[in-house]
Every structure is written in structure tokens, then in C-alpha cells.
Amino acid sequence: YLGRKLVEMGDRLFDRIPLGRGIYKAIKQFLNTVAGDSEKSFRRVVLVEFPSPGTYVLGFVTGVASGEVQAKTEEQVLNVFVPTTPNPTTGFFFMMPERKxxxxxxxxEDAFKLLISGGVVVKESLDKTPPQP
Structure with missing residues (x-):
């Protein structure tokens, strides 16, 4: 009960601050999404070549870009979130061609564990190298 009242007070406070309101609502929505069912929010794990050729980071497909983005690029573009380590609530948002x-x-879940630990925690299933064709 007390926790809910404190959150409501915080909501009312930030609603009165013009710039703070937008930032607060975006952060709150993101945290609710991450704290909720991340399997639905982050649909699948991908490797993204970033920040330079030959360097890769883990990314999460969050959806399919739509509307004007698809029309202008004329190819399948996906929304990808690339979190930073060790705090995955911050990161980069990319709209990337699926082919890349x-x-x-x-x-x-395993990708998040790997990210948060800075690569220290590696499950056995992640440590196995897939067979070469």
C-alpha cells in the first residue's frame, strides 16, 4: 500500500515538470516492459556488427519497423535494442535491415545474464560451438 502511494506521488510530481514528464514516462514504460515479460518484449537475440566491422554486440529484436520506414527502405527493417553492460536499461536503438x-x-534470458555479467557468466549451452557445415 505504502509503495503504491509513493509511486503515485512520484507520478504526480513528474507530471508537473514539462521536460521531466516525457523522460519519466518513457523510462517508466521501459522499466515496466523489462520487469514484465522480457520474452515478449525482446523477441529474439541477434548479433549486430557494431561499432566497427568485425566487432559484434548482442541485440534484441523488439519488432518490425513499419509505415514510412519500410516504404523508404524498400526492405524488411527490424527494430533492434542493443543494451549496454552492466546496466541493460540503457543502450542503443537501431532500425536495421534484417539481412544485416x-x-x-x-x-x-541467457543473453541478459551474459550482458549483465559483462561476459563472465556463460551457460554451458552458450559455450558450445555449433558444428561447422
Whole structure:
């Protein structure tokens, strides 16, 4: 009960601050999404070549770009969130052609563990090298 009242007070306070209101609502929505079911928010794990050729980071497909973005690019563009380590609530948002992403079979939960630990925590399933064709 007390926690809910404090959150409501915080909501009312930030609603009165013009710039703070937008930032607060965006952060709150993101945290609610991440704290909720991340399997639905972050649909699948991909490798993104970033920030330079030959360097890769983990990214999460969050959806398909739509409307004007698809029309202007004339190809399948996906929304990809690339979190920073060790705080995955911050990161980069990219709209990337699907052909430039490398899909991984890694579960979303395992990818988050790997990111938060800075690569220290690696599950056995992630440590296995897939067979070469």
C-alpha cells in the first residue's frame, strides 16, 4: 500500500515538470516492459556488427519497423535494442535491415545474464560451438 502511494506521488510530481514528464514516462514504460515479460518484449537475440566491422554486440529484436520506414527502405527493417553492460536499461536503438543481422538460438534470458555479467557468466549451452557445415 505504502509503495503504491509513493509511486503515485512520484507520478504526480513528474507530471508537473514539462521536460521531466516525457523522460519519466518513457523510462517508466521501459522499466515496466523489462520487469514484465522480457520474452515478449525482446523477441529474439541477434548479433549486430557494431561499432566497427568485425566487432559484434548482442541485440534484441523488439519488432518490425513499419509505415514510412519500410516504404523508404524498400526492405524488411527490424527494430533492434542493443543494451549496454552492466546496466541493460540503457543502450542503443537501431532500425536495421534484417539481412544485416545474425540470428542466434540463444534464449533471451541467457543473453541478459551474459550482458549483465559483462561476459563472465556463460551457460554451458552458450559455450558450445555449433558444428561447422
Amino acid at each position: 543481422l545474425t540470428p542466434l538460438s540463444m534464449p533471451v
